[in-house]
Amino acid sequence: xxxxxxxxxxxxxxxxxxxxxxxxxxxxxxxxxxxxxxxxxxxxxxxxxxxxxxxxxxxxxxxxxxxxxxxxxxxxxxxxxxxxxxxxxxxxxxxxxxxxxxxxxxxxxxxxxxxxxxxxxxxxxxxxxxxxxxxxxxxxxxxxxxxxxxxxxxxxxxxxxxxxxxxxxxxxxxxxxxxxxxxxxxxxxxxxxxxxxxxxxxxxxxxxxxxxxxxxxxxxxxxxxxxxxxxxxxxxxxxxxxxxxxxxxxxxxxxxxxxxxxxxxxxxxxxxxxxxxxxxxxxxxxxxxxxxxxxx
Numbered sequence: 001x002x003x004x005x006x007x008x009x010x011x012x013x014x015x016x017x018x019x020x021x022x023x024x025x026x027x028x029x030x031x032x033x034x035x036x037x038x039x040x041x042x043x044x045x046x047x048x049x050x051x052x053x054x055x056x057x058x059x060x061x062x063x064x065x066x067x068x069x070x071x072x073x074x075x076x077x078x079x080x081x082x083x084x085x086x087x088x089x090x091x092x093x094x095x096x097x098x099x100x101x102x103x104x105x106x107x108x109x110x111x112x113x114x115x116x117x118x119x120x121x122x123x124x125x126x127x128x129x130x131x132x133x134x135x136x137x138x139x140x141x142x143x144x145x146x147x148x149x150x151x152x153x154x155x156x157x158x159x160x161x162x163x164x165x166x167x168x169x170x171x172x173x174x175x176x177x178x179x180x181x182x183x184x185x186x187x188x189x190x191x192x193x194x195x196x197x198x199x200x201x202x203x204x205x206x207x208x209x210x211x212x213x214x215x216x217x218x219x220x221x222x223x224x225x226x227x228x229x230x231x232x233x234x235x236x237x238x239x240x241x242x243x244x245x246x247x248x249x250x251x252x253x254x255x256x257x258x259x260x261x262x263x264x265x266x267x268x269x270x271x272x273x274x275x276x277x278x279x280x281x282x283x284x285x286x287x288x289x290x291x292x293x294x295x296x
Contacts, residue, residue, distance in 0.1 A: 012064060014071035017057050018083075024055065025082035033084040033293075034058040034068050039261075040086060043122065043268040047276060049295040054084075062087050069100055084293065086281070088121035090238070091161075094230060095168045103288045111280045113287070118280050123239025125279060126267040127153065127246075134270035135263070139255055149249075152195035153242050154233055159197050160186060161236030166222035170215070180219045182211045186241060192248035243267070 021032035030053040035041055041056040048054050058065055065087045072083055085105040092099060099110065109119035119125045126132070127150065133143040167181035189202040203220060207213040230236055240260070247260040276282045277294075285294055 012060060014064075014068040017068055018072055018077050021055075021057065021082060022077055022080065025080060029053050030055055031082045031084065031293075032057050033086060034065050035086045036060075036062050036065055036088065039265055039268060040122070042265065043271070044086065046269070047273060047282075047294055049293075052293060052295075054293060062090065066100070069102075069105060088239075089117050090120055091165045091168055093117045094165045094226065094236070106281050106284050109280050112284050117235075119234055120237060121239040123243050123264060123267065124234050124237050126271055127239075127242055128234070129271060129275050129279075131267045131270035131272075131275070135266050138266070138270075139250055139253065139258075141250075141253060149195070149246070153245055154237060156190070156195055156197045156245055157237035157241045158227065158235075159199055160184065160241050161238050162223035162227040162230075163219065164238060165226050165230075165236055166219050169226075170219055170222045174215065174218070176212060176215070178211045180210055180212045180215050181206075182209055186244055187248060190245060190248060192245075192252050195245060195249055239264075 017032075017034065024030045024032070033041075033044065033054055033056050035044065035056055035058050038059055041059070045054075045056065058068065065085055068083075069085045072078065077083075081104065083104060085100070085102075086108065087105070088108050089099070089110050093110075099107070101112070108122040109125045110117050119128065132150070133146050136143050136146060136149075163181055163184065167179050170176075171178065171180055184202075186197075189198045189205075190196075191198070203216075206219075207216045210216050210219075227236065243264050244260045247258055247263050250258050250263070273295075277286060282294075
């Protein structure tokens with residue numbers, strides 16, 4: 001194993017993060033917020049008190065956040081409250097994965113009071129907030145278009161999302177070692193002008209890249225079942241799919257160089273603090289009285 005790979009494995013070890021975080025807490029009183037990525041840090045840090053002793057760590061995806069949380073329940077880490085955890089729900093609820101119900105584990109769009117998923121991830125929450133109108137205005141697009149854009153994005157992303165959700169449950173049911181879907185490139189099947197998906201073309205081409213051509217029909221049937229069982233708007237939408245679709249659309253509206261990661265950052269920074277406080281994430285932080293985290 002190369003030195004680079006050895007360092008990467010070391011950095012992904014939850015004990016590495018926890019050891020550093022505990023040492024900092026004991027020496028300076030600094031608490032650690034474990035997040036999925038750098039953009040989550042940028043989103044959350046704008047709401048922190050200027051004097052808050054909070055640092056951000058992780059930045060290696062949701063699985064890493066979950067692994068660090070599990071390890072934090074062991075001694076010596078469990079003896080002190082010095083950690084926050086932030087993550088997306090994704091398709092955990094659709095896939096019947098148990099959630100981490102803890103005062104310091106905050107899902108981006110899961111209401112702990114009602115025990116309901118409001119949105120699958122932070123991007124979908126932001127698309128459904130006034131942040132979208134602000135981003136449109138900054139791109140010289142009438143904000144009155146926002147409701148129609150949301151409707152089209154929800155419809156298109158639901159079709160893709162049903163396949164993604166099915167690809168989580170079906171391989172487990174069939175005891176397969178790999179994904180059936182084997183990834184999905186949206187752009188070849190997406191009309192950036194009218195924000196629609198060519199599902200006929202997608203399904204026709206799907207067997208060509210699937211790991212299991214013989215199970216493609218099973219995957220499509222599973223997706224249809226999941227779609228019928230999840231009628232709530234945005235229930236099957238994945239944030240990165242939606243922001244990619246919106247980016248491709250805005251590229252046709254005189255913004256040819258726009259990138260999806262830039263758009264996602266713009267949505268985060270366009271979110272108002274009052275909107276954040278009313279979100280599932282903000283409500284939990286306020287309810288659990290984490291005064292050391294949020295500014296007034």
